[in-house]
Amino acid sequence: MADLNIDIIIPFVGFLAFTCVIAYLAVRRMSKRIAAGGSYTSEYYVSGRSMSGFVLAFTFMATYTTAGSFIGYPAYAYREGFIIWIELLSMATVAFLVFTLVGKRVGVIGRRIGAVTIPDIFKARYESKILIFGSVVAIVVLYTGYMIAQLTGGARLLEVLAGLPFEVSVFIFVAIIVGYTALGGFTAVTWTDTIQGVLMATGVWFVVIGIFVTQGGVQEATQSLYEWNSQSMFGPGVEGSRTLPAMVSYWVLWVMLGLSMPTTTSRFLAYKDTIALHKALIWATVAATSWYLSLPIVGVYSRAVLGHDIAIADQVVALTYTSVLPGWLAGIVIAAPFAAVMSTVSSFLLVIVSSVVKDAYINYYNPKASQRQVRVATIGTTLLIGLVALILTLNPPKMLLDRIVWASSGLNAAFCVPFLGALFWKRATKQGGMAAFFGGLISFAIIDLTIKNPLGVFSFIWAVAISAILLVVVSKKTEPSSVEVLETFYGKEKL
Amino acid sequence: MIDKEKYITEMTEDPNLILCRREAKLGLISWLVYLILILGSAYVLGYNRVTDPLDFVFIFPTYIVVSGIILPLLFLGYVIWLVRSKTLVNFDFEKEAKDPTELL
Numbered sequence: 001m002a003d004l005n006i007d008i009i010i011p012f013v014g015f016l017a018f019t020c021v022i023a024y025l026a027v028r029r030m031s032k033r034i035a036a037g038g039s040y041t042s043e044y045y046v047s048g049r050s051m052s053g054f055v056l057a058f059t060f061m062a063t064y065t066t067a068g069s070f071i072g073y074p075a076y077a078y079r080e081g082f083i084i085w086i087e088l089l090s091m092a093t094v095a096f097l098v099f100t101l102v103g104k105r106v107g108v109i110g111r112r113i114g115a116v117t118i119p120d121i122f123k124a125r126y127e128s129k130i131l132i133f134g135s136v137v138a139i140v141v142l143y144t145g146y147m148i149a150q151l152t153g154g155a156r157l158l159e160v161l162a163g164l165p166f167e168v169s170v171f172i173f174v175a176i177i178v179g180y181t182a183l184g185g186f187t188a189v190t191w192t193d194t195i196q197g198v199l200m201a202t203g204v205w206f207v208v209i210g211i212f213v214t215q216g217g218v219q220e221a222t223q224s225l226y227e228w229n230s231q232s233m234f235g236p237g238v239e240g241s242r243t244l245p246a247m248v249s250y251w252v253l254w255v256m257l258g259l260s261m262p263t264t265t266s267r268f269l270a271y272k273d274t275i276a277l278h279k280a281l282i283w284a285t286v287a288a289t290s291w292y293l294s295l296p297i298v299g300v301y302s303r304a305v306l307g308h309d310i311a312i313a314d315q316v317v318a319l320t321y322t323s324v325l326p327g328w329l330a331g332i333v334i335a336a337p338f339a340a341v342m343s344t345v346s347s348f349l350l351v352i353v354s355s356v357v358k359d360a361y362i363n364y365y366n367p368k369a370s371q372r373q374v375r376v377a378t379i380g381t382t383l384l385i386g387l388v389a390l391i392l393t394l395n396p397p398k399m400l401l402d403r404i405v406w407a408s409s410g411l412n413a414a415f416c417v418p419f420l421g422a423l424f425w426k427r428a429t430k431q432g433g434m435a436a437f438f439g440g441l442i443s444f445a446i447i448d449l450t451i452k453n454p455l456g457v458f459s460f461i462w463a464v465a466i467s468a469i470l471l472v473v474v475s476k477k478t479e480p481s482s483v484e485v486l487e488t489f490y491g492k493e494k495l
Numbered sequence: 496m497i498d499k500e501k502y503i504t505e506m507t508e509d510p511n512l513i514l515c516r517r518e519a520k521l522g523l524i525s526w527l528v529y530l531i532l533i534l535g536s537a538y539v540l541g542y543n544r545v546t547d548p549l550d551f552v553f554i555f556p557t558y559i560v561v562s563g564i565i566l567p568l569l570f571l572g573y574v575i576w577l578v579r580s581k582t583l584v585n586f587d588f589e590k591e592a593k594d595p596t597e598l599l
Contacts, residue, residue, distance in 0.1 A: 082556060085563045086537045093526060096574055100522025105515040111588050218554040233556045235542040244538055251530055274585045278578045285574045289567055426503045480499040492507045
């Protein structure tokens, strides 16, 4: 076992303690609102639809941004050079496109039908038990796998940096995340996301400053990169992987993921009003521009700091942070990737729990469940999923996890088109929605396992295109939705 | 028996839906224009080039300054303008089902 690194552990414990304080305040607020007559389901799952613009912005971006962006992308930039800067900026546009495309529409529909989850919208629009069942099973299985992958990445980083045993690191992450999600629900998740998002947006800039100070200026550092390999300055990069089709694919891929993940789009069920939504749009774009400008700088210039001999590129971030910052400051800033892990895992956990409790238990098993029964089911399910995540993370079935993380891309391909169809297209039908959902999932699996990325365009994008064709063709061939559904979703008056 | 095909084409739409559709189109077109500008400028200025001495503007390669700094900041300004100019419209969720015509 590596020696414990107190410089890292003390600020990290401080970060966790601060997170717990914020979560406690959120739990207290939720309890007060329920005591004042609020519905437990509404308060727990959508925070009583009272979320402010600032919180919406940071919970959206912190949930969307995974450890991969904070650890994986700087590693890519270390290998390929400046061109990754342009690719990473795609993520700075995700909030703009997703907010303008679906932000208001989900807010309107959510209130009209009382939805607290994205499958609630599917249920009301497509009236298909098979579709709901399929989406619940897929969310629980695939997103649990995705969550485990995030936890594993975070715990491994903590193991390397702080010298904490892997098992202890996993236990700390799971216990804290499950604790505040079970007790504080959406409010606790979004408030902690906000703190974590602010830390993510500001922390990396300290590293950028540290790099340029230690290298004697930006121009000197750039010159040293140019002298190492002039192709690190230009596209398609040192290894030549960022061709123009690949860049277009990445840009489309990242925004489509933001659009199709139930974890991000469910945020629009909870904001207070359109003023909050517009404020959130500005905050989210500012925050995203800040961290997607700083991350590639860290990655590109880490070569000037660390040299050319880093065999495992994923260690670039940790090594750069500890090389250019004093120990205590590195300990604070290194909390940013952990914040990315925690914000993503807590949001996935909440979506999984809401699928089990709201979409399965309440919708189909016990529609007249009392508030107490819903509370017991919610806390029990959160603890159970947390326990499963803990066990699986400690004994990761590696190949299976790789498949699950891969398949969750397919799940996003499955959600994207029927979700947009439900919001905007009157002619979409139950059969069309089912064909688009299952067709997107299956076609992704087939394409990616056989011809993988045809014409240099990612399998995910082809799957979304097939899903769209299926929605249109099957809907046109089948009976339109009922008048009640049409009026509820698109009419002047809710029937 | 209602002819649902006819009902769909003739039904009175929720004005909020019309607004949301308009903003969705605006968002999608703006994003596509930005995508073309940023990748187009990066491709023209930054692909398959060998320059000696290094083509700097200030302290970064030229295409990074244009595509990686100036355009993202202009995009941020555009987003702020869309909100401040009220091009993205505010409406009241509580009123939308009762009296939506006043929103237009």
